[in-house]
Amino acid sequence: MTVVSIEPLRRSVRILTRDVAPGLVQVSTPDRVLGFVRDDGGRFTALRGTDPRSADEVGRYPSRGLALEALRLRKRSL
Numbered sequence: 001m002t003v004v005s006i007e008p009l010r011r012s013v014r015i016l017t018r019d020v021a022p023g024l025v026q027v028s029t030p031d032r033v034l035g036f037v038r039d040d041g042g043r044f045t046a047l048r049g050t051d052p053r054s055a056d057e058v059g060r061y062p063s064r065g066l067a068l069e070a071l072r073l074r075k076r077s078l
Contacts, residue, residue, distance in 0.1 A: 015072055024052060025064075027071050037067040046070040 015034075018026045023039040035048040035055055044067040049055030061067040 015068060017068070020052075027068060034071045037064055037071070039064070 014030060016028050016030065017037075018028070020026045020036070025037045025039075027034045027037055033050045035046060035050075035058070036052045038045045038047060038052070040060070042062075044061045044064050046058035046061065046067040047055035048058050048071060058070050059067075061070065
């Protein structure tokens with residue numbers, strides 16, 4: 001498990017990531033799954049939900065960090 005620090009934070013939230021499959025990372029806080037980030041060959045898709053098969057696409061981003069930030073900032077994520 002990797003702890004990712006995102007600065008500056010609007011809210012003090014600790015983000016955890018865990019590789020669940022090649023090219024797919026689960027994103028969570030210590031008490032809740034926020035979603036997933038999928039590597040689509042250099043573009044990163046942020047998916048909100050607890051199951052990547054039924055998760056809602058938040059957006060596509062040029063970096064993993066931006067995709068993580070998008071999941072962290074979603075109003076219903078926290």
